Amino acid sequence: PADFYTRLRSSAVVPTTSQPTPGDFHAAYQELGEYERVYSLHIAGTLSGTVESARAAAAEFGDRIRVVDTETASAAVAMLGLAIQRRLERGTTDEEVEKLVRRHRRESQLIFTLDTLDYLARGGRIGRAAAWAGGLMRVKPILTIRDGEVIxxxxxxxxxxxxxxxxxxxxxxxxxxxGLRVAIADADAPDRTEALRELVGRTRPQADLELVATLGPVIGTHAGPGTVGLFWFADE
Structure with a gap:
């Protein structure tokens, strides 16, 4: 990711992204054939066509593959995966996992800031923040995602x-x-992540900071370098 962000900052060529094909998902699901249940978690369908590719592939596997539109993005998707894994390890049911997914959609929270809205605008993921584009000299936009839309x-x-x-x-x-689960993710901004980690520790000292990550090239292409986000969800 470090090399990617160096090039993203300096290159005049804007990178593009594309979702995996149904064939890609079909191959992945076949490789997971030994499992009786697979939960396939994806970025919001309003932000990417990935979940539709997954659904097209999953249709051939019957009820064994459960494709989930998380209605969110980035570390929030990983946090839902970790919450499901905790239940699988102690024993769970499909009904309990489905209830968790619905609650995560309602209650998980995230807040993020960008150095510029230009990258979101280029990729068409800007949502209601479009009104702010082009007028942010030294101003930081504070954004969230609700129901799969950038707000x-x-x-x-x-x-x-x-x-x-x-x-x-x-x-x-x-x-x-x-039970308060927290994650931090950044796009080539480790100093901001460290500052945010310290603030989280002082604000909610009992919380479990379960994930600190660098945003990969796909999210980074649309968010841009300098992005940092805070994610949280109350769970067991």
């Missing part, structure tokens, strides 16, 4: 003010405890 929250000046907004949203939208 603008506020515009502030500078990273420090952006993180104040992050923590205010995190504090008002969570309760401290070991």
């Amino acid at each position: 603008p929250i506020k515009r502030v000046r500078g990273n420090q003010r952006a993180f104040q907004e992050f923590i205010a949203a995190f504090e008002s939208g969570s309760s401290d405890g070991p």
Whole structure:
């Protein structure tokens, strides 16, 4: 990812992304043939056609493959996967997992900021934040994703003010405890991730920071370098 972001910052050529084909998913599902149930979790269908490719492939496997439109993106998808895995390890049912998926769609929260909206605009993923594009000199947009759509929250000046907004949203939208699961993801901005990690630890000291990640090239292409996001979900 580091090399990718170096090129993304300097290249005049804008990279493009494309979802896997149904054939790609079909091959992957065949490789998982030893499992009686597969949960295939995907970025919101409103942001990518990936989930439709997965559904087309899964149709040939009957009920064994459960394709899930998470209605979210990035680390939030991974957090749902970790929550499902915890239940699989202790023993669960399809009904319990489906209930978890519905609750995750309702209750999982994320907030993120970008250095610029240009990358979202180029990729057509900008949603309601389109009204802010082109007018952000030294201003940080604070955004979220709801029902699979990018939603603008506020515009502030500078990273420090952006993180104040992050923590205010995190504090008002969570309760401290070991069941509070948290993740941080960035696009070539490790210093911002470290600062956010410290703020999270002070704000919710009992929370489980279960994932710290660098955004891969697909999300990074649309979010742009400098992006950082905070994700949380109350679970067992």
